Amino acid sequence: MQTGHGGRMSEIFQHQIKVLFQHCDPAGIVFYPRYFEMVNQTVEEWHDAGLGHSFAQMHMESGYGVPTVSIGAEFTAPSKMGDVLTWSLSVLRLGRTSAHLRITARCGGDLRMTATPVLVYVHMESGRPVPWSDPLRAEMKRYLSGDALPG
DSSP states (O other): OEEOGGGOEEOOEEEEEEOOGGGBOTTSBBOHHHHHHHHHHHHHHIIIIISOOOHHHIIIIIOEEOOEEEEEEEEOSOOBTTOEEEEEEEEEEEOSSEEEEEEEEEETTEEEEEEEEEEEOEETTTTEEOOOOHHHHHHHHTTBOTTOOOO
């Protein structure tokens, strides 16, 4: 928990991913594009476990999606096969149709990478942005960071 937007305590979503052979280059360290797959996995896990909104159902049945329209990344230290990375996600800014996130990966407290994706809520058929549903927005607000960007 951290102090969130408006002085409230906000939540940080966390889950773990073990670095497997499939994530690594021949030197046994994570090949950097694999981090982006883990970032996306973190977003999916957050929807399912943190927000209580099935990522698969949203895409496959409800007809909505959350494509990443922008992403920044900083790679701080290498991760090796066998490392268990703790991924943390918070919302930096929640707009009408978009969400700016901060996602970090740590191993034993050591920062390995930081990603700052921007997701947009879209209607899959039209491909156009739409406002977040009220229930989804309410759940996302719980993760609004104490150092949130102005809306």
